[in-house]
Amino acid sequence: MSEERSLNFIEEIIENDLNSGKYETLITRFPPEPNGYLHIGHAKAICLNFGLTQKYGGYTNLRFDDTNPVTEKTEYVDSQQHDIKWLGFQWKNELYTSDYFDTLYEYAVTLIKKDLAYVDHSTADEIAALKGTPTEPGSSSPYRNRSIEENLDLFSRMKSGGFEDGACILRAKIDMQSTNMLMRDPIIYRIKHAEHHRTGNKWCIYPMYDFAHGQSDSIENITHSICTLEYVAHRELYDWLIEKLEIFPSKQYEFARLNLSYTVMSKRKLLQLVNDGVVTGWDDPRMPTISGLRRRGYTPESIREFCERIGIAKRENIIELSLLEFCIREHLNKTANRVMAVLDPIKLIITNYPEGKDETLIGENNPEAEDKGGTREIPFSNELWIEREDFMEEPAKKWFRLAPGAMVRLKHAYIVKCEDFKKDEQGNITEIHCSYIPESKSGEDTSGINVKGTIHWVSSKHAKNAEIRIYDRLFTVESPDAEEGDFKDYLNPNSMEIIKQAYIEPYLENADKDSRYQFIRKGYYCVDKDSTPGNLIFNRTVGLKDAWAKTNK
Template sequence: MSEEKSLNFIEEIIENDLKSGKYQTLVTRFPPEPNGYLHIGHAKAICLNFGLTKKYGGYTNLRFDDTNPVTEKTEYVNSQQEDIKWLGFEWKNELHASDYFDELYGFALRLIDKGLAYVDESTSEELAKQKGTPTTVGTNSPFRDRSPGENRDLFERMRAGEFADGSMTLRAKIDMASPNMIMRDPIIYRIKREHHHRTGDKWCIYPMYDFAHGQSDSIENITHSICTLEYVPHRELYDWFIEKLEIFPSKQYEFARLNLTYTVMSKRKLLQLVNENLVDGWDDPRMPTISGFRRRGYTPESILEFCDRIGIAKRENLIELSLLEFCIREDLNKSANRVMAVLDPIKLTINNYPEGQTEVMTGENNPEAEDKGGTREIPFSGSLWIEREDFMEEPAKKWFRLAPGAMVRLKHAYIVKCEDFVKDANGHITEVICSYLPESKSGNDTSGVNVKGTIHWVSAAHAQIAEVRLYDRLFSVPSPDAEEGDFKDYLNPASLEVVETAYIEPALAGAAPGSRFQFIRKGYFAVDKNSTPEKLIFNRTVTLKDSWKK
């Protein structure tokens, strides 16, 4: 019996809060900004927020933080919803920060009336200068002492559209000498004439994230507002707004974000890769987006297992991509059917096999599955495709595959012996000629011959043709963000190799997009979304072994 897993620090806080009666119901939220596709780092936050309410009861809201109309699109909203559902989670309420624009505007007026917010006409350069530095205190704005009445009038006129973009802001009146720079009279509203994907042109002023976020949590009675460590300095402002507005006391807790080797997590950088056509869109199988992993053939279970293994910590660290690859290998080993595919073909002709004869061999679909996955029929003939790398003219020591005079077993079929081979004018081997032992059929071998090597094959007359995309890591260095210069300088030029003509078993004809398979001896592959019955496309999910180990 396995030991019970110890609680992470957030679970400890929640258990204490529920036991003490501080909260009757646990309420969390997942609040993505709809300005890009969700990535593997978001998966960690999704698993945490939804996982906690699954464990302790209560519910999780999905709230789109749509306070910046410049970068937000309905496309991103739709993709984020799809990703959360694909991971296996359901939200109770689907909400948007824009649902609260009227209420947030009312909160701003309340702060103005309390003398806790003022309209500032300083330029962005002047605002930056007023802020001071971490070692020098800030200076008060010349507009800081306006009366509540004057501030209310100006703010209402800002909303009415009387002033130009950027000409005025609304700032909270806190403390320009605070050691926390964020508390030095932060901007809470700015003028921005941009069409919003939900509210249209109703608003020309928009709340800043720090003002919208905590108040939205409070409106929804969020008990535990969980975010990443970069928001630690923002917690003081989060609490200040809630206290001054005298609203439901949501509390913020921070955990370490997920940093993964051989990738970048910044949405800005990911958007750059998309916009500059360095990848095939947000769901390119090399991207760290959830939709990219899905297209590559990852399962929801493998990502949940990965998030569970890395756990929840208070300190930043860099997680090895190989751990995520380990999780998908473990999952697919049990769930993916085995098939044969030849990616770099040469012809193998069996010279003593009856001409024109075809047999049907039987192959196990998945010997690792609990039910063994059943069996499939595999046509066999005297003309086959094999991998070029399975023949060596001058074999190395301990070579157990085909070579002149050597014998191997053809998977699920017969033992063959290499009798000869053919080269073209350039010296490339084009055909291997073998004889077979008729009494050596798999499952009924009476030949008494033992061979050490087994190779895979596809019958030439029955093979289906497919395109195979061999994906590798997007970057060639573990920490592209930490390197000098442009992160794009470290893109891996070998991150995609396309095999335009691969030969696959006929059993794969009509495989549906998203179907996952193990190509025996080659790796795990998934059918791409752009695949058609006329043109099958397979994406390599992961190799069979970690080829990147030191």
């Protein structure tokens, strides 16, 4: 966005911290858990963390929060790195929480030695029963007053594999009366006999997020640890652990996460859509994942613009999907070449155009581009494909397309007049017969004839076949998470339409998979990753207008 905007509250904090000399260098981090693919909500956090250090200097670390070996995969690490780079950002250090497992273990030992942590053999149900409620204080575990020596021995045995999963845990000893439920002796280590994607079987105990996160920030000297609002209640524990361990005092700040209409943002639910076969994978173009958006034809510029427009706030709200669609339309309008594709074809025959004659016309690629995008050659002949919807046997009022006796301009070509049409036995129109005005050629028109309608076309002799995949919103309701029942009850049955037999200009035969196009009058499209020279496949990124708003009022 070109206009000046006011500082958000995080920028105000950073400017004050830097101007006061509190920090010499701004250091942020983006800490995804490698248990799924990144989505548009992560894009907001990526743009924020990396954008701040681009603006104020300093650097951003990429740190994978890999403390749960059961759900984490190298596949997810690789995809997340690719997505961040694709968005246009580069981290200074690639780090993993698992890099710090030895240090974190020693931190836990330090807490035990300070009598600030203890090993608890209570079951999960027993712990929950003693936890209390937000209005009632908790009760102490019967294991809370174990001696330091006993806790050190038990924790060492936990580390060496002396206990089965769930047999015991390590808890911080804080305050079972605290009004903050998270401060009531939170679990900081649990046993998991599972192979880790980086450390293998070296460890069978793993730190909980709340124990690993703040300490990892501190190890890296993170100055501003930026989280979403659900971690507000965790800040007290974040600060308590840093204070008791007497380590670098990283500070946590929270902002409102991105909630996008007509989708879900939970990685658990997105994984469910993948595993249940509702979508074809994490990069299905209907998914809100960055890889899904990329496959659908979204650009890094459009996503960064979207994140800039929604801004950084302290209060949760739902952002309209139409704003994201507006951002990609705005970018592609300036960058995508205009081409012609016919998705629901009907034959148009120009009866007075010489049969067997071919003509090469010139089309402007993008009149909205600064350099106009150059031009391309378009073959023309006496038989064309046009859209079925561009002909009406009995035209309605203000109908400016083809009808018996009506005239229209063929884009980049000539004015034609409908003389006749043919039907099959079922009454379906199969052919439209037209005459053309030779003096009406685009750019050289001397006919003096003005027509109100212009339609697109493809020469049937030169056309290439293509499969077109038209995508729409994945859900039929604005907030599927907020509705009763299973969120999958609100899936849109029409979220994908496949057109097997469409016709495109030969110009698109060698279309680059990183290129986007405007199919004139139809929307913006890109080449799908499954496309091959013998089987061209295009995905619709977005329509030319926000049709959803009109049909769902």
